[in-house]
Structures are given as C-alpha cells and as structure tokens.
Amino acid sequence: LAKTTQPISMDSYEGQEVNITCSHNNIATNDYITWYQQFPSQGPRFIIQGYKTKVTNEVASLFIPADRKSSTLSLPRVSLSDTAVYYCLVGEYRNNNDMRFGAGTRLTVKP
Amino acid sequence: DSGVTQTPKHLITATGQRVTLRCSPRSGDLSVYWYQQSLDQGLQFLIQYYNGEERAKGNILERFSAQQFPDLHSELNLSSLELGDSALYFCASSDPGNTDEQFFGPGTRLTVL
Numbered sequence: 001l002a003k004t005t006q007p008i009s010m011d012s013y014e015g016q017e018v019n020i021t022c023s024h025n026n027i028a029t030n031d032y033i034t035w036y037q038q039f040p041s042q043g044p045r046f047i048i049q050g051y052k053t054k055v056t057n058e059v060a061s062l063f064i065p066a067d068r069k070s071s072t073l074s075l076p077r078v079s080l081s082d083t084a085v086y087y088c089l090v091g092e093y094r095n096n097n098d099m100r101f102g103a104g105t106r107l108t109v110k111p
Numbered sequence: 112d113s114g115v116t117q118t119p120k121h122l123i124t125a126t127g128q129r130v131t132l133r134c135s136p137r138s139g140d141l142s143v144y145w146y147q148q149s150l151d152q153g154l155q156f157l158i159q160y161y162n163g164e165e166r167a168k169g170n171i172l173e174r175f176s177a178q179q180f181p182d183l184h185s186e187l188n189l190s191s192l193e194l195g196d197s198a199l200y201f202c203a204s205s206d207p208g209n210t211d212e213q214f215f216g217p218g219t220r221l222t223v224l
Binding site for chain 2: 032034038041042043044045046049087091100101102103104
C-alpha cells in the first residue's frame with residue numbers, strides 16, 4: 001500500500017482558494033488517488049478521485065502531476081462550512097479493499 | 112443521508128462487557144467496512160466483508176469479531192471491553208464493482224466506563 005503524507009493542519013479565510021497537497025512517492029501503476037472530507041462526529045464523505053492530470057467536480061479540483069508522486073486538492077472560495085479534516089488515500093481502482101486513512105489535514109476556515 | 116444505517120447511536124457499558132454494533136448497508140452494496148475512530152489514533156480500518164465473506168482485515172483486535180449476514184447487514188462484536196475501546200465506530204458500504212466510493216454511516220459512539 002502506498003503511504004501518503006499530508007500537512008497536519010492548515011488555516012484559511014473565507015473566500016480564499018485552499019490547496020492541500022498529498023505526497024505518495026510509492027504510488028503503483030494501478031493506484032488511483034481519492035480524497036475524503038470528514039466533519040466532527042460524522043463519517044467521511046467522498047470528495048473526488050483521479051488518476052492523472054486534472055479532475056474537477058462541483059466541489060473541488062484534483063491536480064495530479066505526470067509522475068503521480070503527489071496530488072493537490074483544490075477547494076475554490078472556501079467558506080466556514082468547509083472546516084473539516086481532509087484525507088488523501090491511494091489504492092487500486094475498484095479493488096481498494098483496504099483503505100488506509102492517515103491522520104488527514106485539519107482545515108480551519110476563519111471569517 | 113448516505114443510506115447506511117448504524118445502531119445504536121450511543122452505547123455506554125462497563126469494562127469486561129460485550130457489545131454488538133449493527134450496520135445496514137446501502138441498498139445493493141455488497142461490501143461492508145468497519146472503522147474505529149478514537150481521539151488519539153484517527154480513523155483505523157478494522158475489517159471488510161464482501162457478500163458475506165471476509166475480504167480484508169486491518170487493525171482488528173482478537174477481542175473483536177464481525178460478520179456479514181445473507182441479507183448483507185453486518186455486525187461488529189466487541190468483547191472483554193477496555194477503557195481504550197471507547198471510540199466512534201463507523202460502518203461504510205460500497206459497490207466495489209462500479210466505484211471506489213465508500214458511503215459512511217453516522218457511527219456508533221461507544222463509551223466504556
């Protein structure tokens with residue numbers, strides 16, 4: 001399983017763009033990168049998944065460079081409600097049986 | 112609402128006791144996962160079942176066991192409880208043939224006194 005490394009915490013202000021980077025140097029050819037968001041006392045919620053280049057959905061963008069050894073979750077114009085823990089996971093696509101959540105990145109959005 | 116239900120929502124018990132946590136997956140999801148989240152250890156994967164069979168095992172203690180029944184609901188049994196077992200226990204389900212996305216339930220908060 002590829003190990004992931006993320007910053008423990010980040011602070012931002014409302015309306016700013018937030019970029020959270022995850023390192024995964026040992027990513028395998030069949031691995032995809034998935035990000036989850038977790039609010040206090042709630043289960044994690046899927047945000048976005050990608051393999052290479054850029055993926056965008058209604059809540060976030062995911063940038064993956066050509067070497068795939070890192071990825072960046074981008075949250076545009078954050079609000080107070082985006083305060084949460086964000087987890088980066090790496091695993092084989094559609095065979096990701098053993099999801100290892102690390103400590104995640106605790107994002108605090110300030111007014 | 113993820114479609115995954117967990118009961119009970121809260122559970123308070125004493126050391127040495129045994130409890131059972133229940134999870135009903137989303138309709139059609141064949142895989143069920145159990146996670147433990149305590150304050151000092153983050154979210155820990157315990158075990159996964161797929162269509163009644165154990166598929167992957169994580170950091171699950173020998174005092175803990177789980178099973179998935181023919182109707183696909185799952186139970187996590189915790190025995191000889193210790194103070195350190197106090198945590199949030201999440202169940203998640205997925206349809207692994209179509210997506211990697213796991214849908215998490217609201218969790219069961221276990222307090223061992």
